[in-house]
Amino acid sequence: MPYTELNLELSEEHELLKEEVHKFAMEVLRPASLELDKLSPSEVVKKGSLYWECMARMYQNNYHTVLISDAYGGLGLDPLGVHIFWEELAYGSVGFAVSLGCSCFSSFYATMLCEDYLIDNFVTPFVNCKDASIMSCWGITEPQHGSDNLMTGTEFFRDPAHAHQVKAKRKGGKWVINGQKSAWISNGPVASDVALFVNMDASCGFSGGGICLLNLDQPGVSRGKPLDKLGQRELPQGELFFDGAECSEEAMIVDPESYESMTELTLGHANATMGAYFTGLAQAAFDLSMDYSRERVQGGKLLSEHQLVQRKLFDMFVKVETARAFSRSAMVFNMNTTPPKVQYSIGAKVFCTEAAFQVASDSVQLFGGYGVSKDFPIEKLFRDARAGLIEDGSNDSLSLAAGLMILREA
Ligand SMILES: Cc1cc2nc3c(=O)[nH]c(=O)nc-3n(C[C@H](O)[C@H](O)[C@H](O)COP(=O)(O)OP(=O)(O)OC[C@H]3O[C@@H](n4cnc5c(N)ncnc54)[C@H](O)[C@@H]3O)c2cc1C
Incomplete structure (x- = not known):
């Protein structure tokens, strides 16, 4: 790895992980x-595309x-290992890192x-899957509600x-789901299930929400055309439509009582991961x-020999190192703390996407x-980074939400 590792306590496993994932991401x-x-x-x-192959x-x-965790057959990484994993994967492609991250959504809730x-339906088959045919996604954003979802x-x-536009109604021992999620759902066109944020009690507004784990290969579910967009084009995104789709009582994992805190916890994890990607x-x-x-010579010498370029490189270096230090600390702290201090994860997401x-x-x-x-790949990295300022919550709206959290705690 070209950068100096400032964490002197990195274990041999962390070093090996870093090297292995970096190599895979680049090759x-x-x-x-x-x-x-x-x-x-x-x-x-x-089917059969390079996306599926990767x-x-x-x-x-x-x-x-x-x-x-390794108890369920997973990699069993510690929080720092998780951060290093995402950093290195996104070094090669942030779009693939987001796609893989979203594929974990249902199993993440199930293991929690x-x-x-939940283990039998959303963890064991996922862990045993080797062809990416079992893949999840996160369905929160709706055509009429983007930032609204973050205003806990x-x-x-x-x-x-x-x-929320997507409603869940109880009927004959099951939940029946109707409504639409927006074109931004990462993995929407390819996922086999969704961690779906729904409304269960409209009299409580957004706080009357719930979360269910729903099979997408069932009657009553259809998908929009995959979204054409500026950056992260290797990441498939698209709408999900629900017209009488069903989920069992056991798969309705969150009700209005815990919806607000679960939304914050989800943001706490997702935003910390965004910090690592970027x-x-x-x-x-x-x-x-x-x-x-x-390599490039101008004015009779290498660009690196011009003082203005040296200054520019130094500024970039400081941004990268600050991003890594803050983001790793936020993830390690929040993966070890219940409930998480979400403002740190949001801080890492906002800082790292802007730095990137x-x-x-x-x-x-x-x-x-x-x-x-x-x-050169830099023009793609630039487009990929631009999408990050909106992805997982626009930075402005997230900053407002985190500002409130900081005030609430003070
Ligand atoms: C690459 C990418 C991947 C994504 N992946 C997923 C996914 O997997 N699942 C999913 O559900 N969603 C996903 N999203 C959606 C994303 O979370 C939303 O785009 C984001 O929350 C913003 O919502 P919006 O696009 O509706 O914009 P809007 O909410 O309409 O916001 C438009 C602008 O208005 C500003 N604004 C909004 N409300 C306020 C306010 N109260 N005060 C001040 N300013 C405000 C915003 O900051 C923004 O600049 C993804 C988006 C992108 C770009």
């Missing part, structure tokens, strides 16, 4: 993501079990709640005038800049004309 995911970037979204998700390879390496029904702890969240992307953009500045975007943008500038050409 398999980076070239595949550059190829997939040129395809239409429908070609990306087609996902299957990650499942064969057991990477999909990154959040699962630890009930036999506010009067708005409890106002009966606003609630630390990896920032490092990748920085490394490309270092290499290029040592600034580093990628400075890197494009350093490459000059080549920065905006397809000849």
